[in-house]
Structure formats: structure tokens, C-alpha cells
Amino acid sequence: MGAYARLFVPISVLIVAVVAVRYTLLVDSEATLARHQLVLESRQVTQGLTEAVTPLVLADDRRAIAALMQRAADVNAAVARIRWLDDRGALVATRLPESPAYPGWFARVTGLGPLTYTVPIGPAGARMELWFSATPALNVVWRAMGRQALVTCLNVFLVYFLLGLLIYATRRMLRRVGRATQAFRDGQYHVRLPVRGFPEAQAVAITFNDMAARIQELMQTLQSEKERSEVTLASIGDAVIVTDPCGRVESMNETAQTLTGYAPAEARGLELHEVFTLANNFGQHTLMKTLAAVQAGGPVVKAKDQNLRHRDGRRFNVEYTAAPIRKAGGGLHGTVLVFRDVSETRQLIQQMSWRSxxxxxxxxxxxxxxxxxxxxxxxxxxxxxxxxxxxxxxxxxxxxxxxxxxxxxxxxxxxxxxxxxxxxxxxxxxxxxxxxxxxxxxxxxxxxxxxxxxxxxxxxxxxxxxxxxxxxxxxxxxxxxxxxxxxxxxxxxxxxxxxxxxxxxxxxxxxxxxxxxDADLDEQVRTHHNRRTEVREALLAGQLVPFYQPKVDMRHGRVVGMEALLRWRHPARGLLGPGEFLPAVEHTDLIADIGEWVLRQALEQLAEWCAAGRMWGVSVNIAARHFQRADFVQQLRAILEEYPAVPPRLLELEILESSALHDVNHVRCIMQECQAMGIRFALDDFGTGYSSMAYLKRLPADVLKVDQSFVRNMLVDRDDLHLVSAVVGLARAFNRSVIAEGVETAAHGALLIRLGCDLAQGYGIARPMPAEDVLDWAAGFVKAPAWEDASLLGPLTDLRGDLRSFNLDVNLSTPA
The missing domain is CATH 3.30.70.270 (Reverse transcriptase/Diguanylate cyclase domain)
Structure with missing residues (x-):
């Protein structure tokens, strides 16, 4: 048990002692007060009853006396029993005793007991006896003690809780110091303690970090010195063997190990000629003479065209230099032999030529x-x-x-x-x-x-x-x-x-x-490039404008939102739809720039409509290349922060179903991050991709948009009708909203309502319009009568008959 943990024992003993003394005094005080209150109350009751019964005794009205005693017993909680005695017998009034709320030992501790009074009244020896119970008083004392005990328990809990927090913080600090110390032992000299917590912990962390910084600096100095020595030997590219004054090997660098085949541990203590073995004529003899001359104080000796034999039998053409290592006083400390493989130079030249x-x-x-x-x-x-x-x-x-x-x-x-x-x-x-x-x-x-x-x-x-x-x-x-x-x-x-x-x-x-x-295709590529340049210039020149197509709830006849659609006001060709210029840039980074511009335009328009009391949602189409960019979520968050007045839930992003299925897991992660900010998602052109329940389950889209090619032909093509019905059923099964595009007539809307799809957009409702026309259009929007009739007919359950059998009560050629 640690030192802090052992503090619990004396603190607990001290708390118990203080609590015992406090409650002894408290019980005595409360008991004395209760006893005084009981005595005072009993005397008042006795005196009042005596005064009230005296006239009745003189009038000899025993019935009134009995009634008076019973009333007194009923009114006073402390009265246990009243008895009247005279020569004609006894009259008794009792009260149902109050249940004790305290244990039996408590009455003994307080010393509170019942009180009895005998009061003589009248000349004939009549008297009245009163018994008072201590139970109500004891209950009052016990409840007071209970309240005090609750306060005491809370105080004790707070003391232990704070003490526990102190011990926990201290132990956590000690564990950090222990881990950091162990890391230092393991060579991790960059470890530092975070400077936080109570002042003592901060002081320990600052002291440790200062010590760690000094140790790290020292170790880095030592390491750099060691590395400098090693790098010095390694960087020269030559083999080095150092001997003692007797010619025995003391150390050798890595190059020497490679050329001789000896590890430092194996070579240490051997004669130099046993490790550095020359195979050419008189090579060994010349080496031994060279060492003797150097050790005797001779000059540096150089030798060329020597044949060094490796331990495994290989041979290298080398040249070497032998020189003495002198002490400060001039004595011989040893010999250094520096040699190099001259064949390596030729090999290096060949290797450099090959690498070129x-x-x-x-x-x-x-x-x-x-x-x-x-x-x-x-x-x-x-x-x-x-x-x-x-x-x-x-x-x-x-x-x-x-x-x-x-x-x-x-x-x-x-x-x-x-x-x-x-x-x-x-x-x-x-x-x-x-x-x-x-x-x-x-x-x-x-x-x-x-x-x-x-x-x-x-x-x-x-x-x-x-x-x-x-x-x-x-x-x-x-x-x-x-x-x-x-x-x-x-x-x-x-x-x-x-x-x-x-x-x-x-x-x-x-x-x-x-x-x-293909040369012709090359021309097309250049044309494509020119078109991308035109689109970029149009974006910079402000020629791109957003139009808005309304989305309505046909069953209830109300506008629920808008879809932002891009248009190009071309200075020469007039107003161009997105199909005439977006395909040229959808596979370039320009599509992301355009997407971010449309998002800002839509949010700015949303802010105006919100200020006008129109809380419509606005959907924006996001290209696959833009949506799958690594910084898409960060950029979207930054754009939303530019418009704090716009609730993110009013923004809906539309992505093509087919583009989402190329990397479902990646798209799912992006969608979940955006939905965490409150943004909604719609799968556009649903039904034209791979549309499977497995994909729908993995993509957390809020809305499915039925492709307009199915909706437009569903009045005349049974297959398209079945497809629309299937998509609506899928949306209902997966708890998704569903909206239909391509509603061109009132009949389209009526049939959609009966299929269970209430939300729609299309030319039959409204064409895309500039932002300034939206409020006027919304003010004049009226629900088509055919939609009201379809709402009353109920859901359509049988799709097997001919389409002409559906009684829609509208002219199929009449627009909504």
C-alpha cells in the first residue's frame, strides 16, 4: 500500500472519533431539548385539563368529564392515557399510541421516558391521573439525527472523494514519471512529461523535462561524437586496422572486415599478418619488416600492387599504408594500417556507367x-x-x-x-x-x-x-x-x-x-481543352448562374424545397443548360471549383429565403470527382461556416447512384461525416445504376430520386411503371424519403401519389427559374385537382392491368 493510500486509516479513525463525539453531544442536546419540550407540553395539558374539568366536577357531570378527557387525549399527541377516579368509580380516556420510528436502543441512549401526573380535584377525594408517552419526542429526535446523519455522510463522502482524487492524480503523475524513466532507460531520450495538473505535478513535470532535456543533449553530444568517429572511418572508404605496440589487432572498421573476412571479436588479439594475409611473393615477409621498421620509429611505409587473400579464399588487389600511433610523450601507442581495394574503383566506374x-x-x-x-x-x-x-x-x-x-x-x-x-x-x-x-x-x-x-x-x-x-x-x-x-x-x-x-x-x-x-481524336482533345478554358473563364467572369426548380408535396399542395441547377449565360449563344458545358470539365479539378461556387450561391440564397420566412431545403448536385476529393469534408465545413445563419439541415447534396458505387466504403464515410454536420443526402437518378438492396443498405442516403426517364414514360410503359413502384417500395422498406423527377402532367403526379410517392418536381410543376422569380411563383402555386382526387382514391395495389384501366380522372395531355 502506498503512502497516500495509508493516509486513509488515520483519516478514517479521526473521522470516526469526530463523528462519535459530535453525535454524542448532538444526542444529548436534542434529548435535553425534547425532554424539556415534553415536560412543558405535559404540564400545559395537565393544567389546562384541570381548569376545564373543575366546573364539571362541581356540576357532577361525569359524562362531560369523560368527553373532555377523551377530547384532550385525541388532541394531544403526547397523551397516552387519562383516568378520573372518585367514589363512584373510574373514567378512562386513551389514545392510540404513535408508532416508534427509532430502534429500541435509541430510547435508552437518550434517557427519555414517559411522564405521569396525579391531580386531586374536588372535596371528596377525587383525582385525575395523566400518562404522557415519550414516543413522539423520541421520533422528533430520531428524525433530527437522521437529517444530521445524511449531512455527515455527504461530508464524509466529499472528504474521501477529494482525498481519492488527490491520490489518483498523484499516482497518475508517478506512473507517468515511471513510464518516462523506463523510456529513458530504453534509449527514448525525446520523452517528456505533459505540464498540467495541480502545481506540485507541474513542478515535477518541469523538473523532469529539464533533466530530460539536459540528458538528451548530453546523449546527443556523445552519440554525435561516436557517429563522427564511425562516419570518419566509414566515409574515407578505406579499410583500417589498429594494432597495439606488439602488432596484435585491437580494432578494425567495417571495410576491413569485408576485405579480410574477420569480425572484430575474432581478429582482436591476433597477429596482424594472421588477419591481413598477403598472397603475393614476399608479401608477408615485406609486411612484417614494415611493421618492425614502423615500431622502431621509422617513417610511414606505403606499398602497392599487393594481393590480399580473404578468409574464404577470394583475393583482392590492394595498396596499403602503415604508420605509427604516437603518445603525447612520444612513446609508441600502436600501429595503424590503412588499405584499399583498388579493383573496387574499376567496379564502381562500371556500376556508375550501368546506372546511367x-x-x-x-x-x-x-x-x-x-x-x-x-x-x-x-x-x-x-x-x-x-x-x-x-x-x-x-x-x-x-x-x-x-x-x-x-x-x-x-x-x-x-x-x-x-x-x-x-x-x-x-x-x-x-x-x-x-x-x-x-x-x-x-x-x-x-x-x-x-x-x-x-x-x-x-x-x-x-x-x-x-x-x-x-x-x-x-x-x-x-x-x-x-x-x-x-x-x-x-x-x-x-x-x-x-x-x-x-x-x-x-x-x-x-x-x-x-x-x-488518332489524329482526329487528338483534335477533339484540343477542342475539349479549349472548351474547359472557356468554362473556367465563364466562372471567373460571372457568366454562370444558378436556377432553381421547385420541389412540391403533391398530396398536401405545398412547396418543400428547391434544386439548384446551373446555367451559362453565354454572351453569344444565350442561356445554355449544364449538358452543353459540364461534360467537358467533369473529369477535371475545375468541376470542384464550380461545385464550391454553386454551394456558396445556394447557401447565400438560403439565407435570403430564411430571412423571408421560407425554410425551404435546397439540393445541390455534386460531381463524383468533387465529392471524392480528400479535402471535400473540410472544404464543405469551411463553406458552411461562411453562412452561420443557414441551418445545415436545409442543405441537401445530390450524388449520382452510379458514381457512388465505384467505392462504396469511401463514399459512405464521406456521407456519414457530412451527415454529422446535419447535411442531408439524395441518390440522384436512382434505378439507372446497379440499384441493389445491399448497396442501398450501405449508403446512408436520406432521399432516393426516381430517374425522370422512368417517370416520364410510366403512363404508357408498364415496365417503367413497375420500376417506379419498385423504387418507391425500396424507399419505404429502407425508411428513405423518395422524390420523382420528370413530372410533366397532372396525370404523372396523380399516379405517383397513388403509388406512394408524394414529393415531385418537373416541368409539369415548374421549370427552373432565376432566384428572383421563386417567391412570386411560390405565392401563386395551387395544388392540381387531379392530385386531390388521387389522394382520396387511396394507394394503387394492382399494377397488372393495362395502363388505360387506371381511372385518374384527368386529361393525360393536360399539364399540371
């Missing part, structure tokens, strides 16, 4: 080697008339391999990819690594494009086989861009750029594709 033209990780030729080979292959293709196909490979989703298994796993996969490409290329083709996960394959001697396609088909099959890295199996695919050289006047750089453009198209088409460069 090869990738270190995979061993394939690098970009520099490819440039020289490219010119040869182009000249060869020009001379032979055959096709040269430049194939640029990029591994699909390779970053996920690095993220999931680290760079070690990624490097292993890259080496296996390079090995498969190298094996496939053989002596007929040429393969190189450009960097990262990009490889180039030069396919030569093909007669036509079909031959190139067949060759690449075989190669793609080889690359898609799973890669084995230790115990893990990594599935991976590749995309390929191909540029074919047909003898035209084009450079290697142009061919690579064309292959890169084709690779981009392969990625856009869904990856795991082979795409050939």
Missing part, C-alpha cells in the same frame, strides 16, 4: 537509354518499311497498392511487372521504364495494326495475372496508349506524346484498355 542507362529498381533501361534506342528503331523502321509501335503502359490504381501495403509492396510489384515485360520483349522488342509505374515497349517488325493488336492482347493477358508478394496476392491491370510510326517525319518525342494522349483516352474509357492514337 538503367533503372536501379527493375534493371530495365531508363529514359536516357530509351532515347538512344528510339533513334535506332526509327531509322530501322524507315529502312525496312515495317511498323514501329510505341506502347506506353500505366498500371491502373497503382497508388492503392502503395497505400495498402507500403512502398516495399509497390516496389515488389513493379519488379514483377518489369520482369513480365522483359520476358515478353525478349530479343525481338525493347522495353524501358520511364519512372513510377510507367513503362515503354517498342514493338517492331509488324506488318499492320492488326498484328500489333494481337501482340498487345497476349501481353495484356500476361500483365493481368495476379502478382504474388510474400503472402499477399495483388490483382492489377494496366492501360496502354499506342502510337504507330509509319515512316512519316516525326520525332521520338512526338511519338511518346501521342502515346501519352492515347493512354489518357484509355484511362478515360475505364482503364484496362488499349487505345491507339
Amino acid at each position: 542507362y538503367h533503372d536501379v529498381l527493375t534493371g530495365l533501361p531508363n529514359r536516357a537509354a530509351l532515347a538512344g534506342r528510339f533513334d535506332q528503331e526509327i531509322a530501322r523502321a524507315q529502312a525496312g518499311g515495317a511498323l514501329l509501335a510505341v506502347c506506353l503502359f500505366d498500371l491502373d490504381h497503382f497508388r492503392q497498392v502503395n497505400d495498402s501495403g507500403g512502398h516495399a509492396l509497390g516496389d515488389e510489384v513493379l519488379k514483377q511487372v518489369a520482369s513480365r515485360l522483359h520476358d515478353f520483349a525478349g530479343n525481338d522488342h525493347y522495353v524501358a521504364r520511364l519512372g513510377g509505374d510507367e513503362f515503354v515497349l517498342l514493338l517492331r517488325d509488324h506488318g499492320d495494326r492488326a498484328g500489333v493488336e494481337r501482340t498487345l492482347e497476349r501481353l495484356m493477358l500476361a500483365l493481368t495475372r495476379p502478382y504474388l508478394a510474400g503472402s499477399r496476392t495483388v490483382p492489377l491491370t494496366a492501360s496502354v496508349g499506342v502510337a504507330v510510326y509509319k515512316g512519316s517525319d516525326v520525332s521520338a518525342d512526338h511519338l511518346l506524346r501521342h502515346a501519352d494522349q492515347a493512354l489518357y483516352q484509355a484511362k478515360v474509357q475505364g482503364r484496362r484498355k488499349v487505345h491507339f492514337f
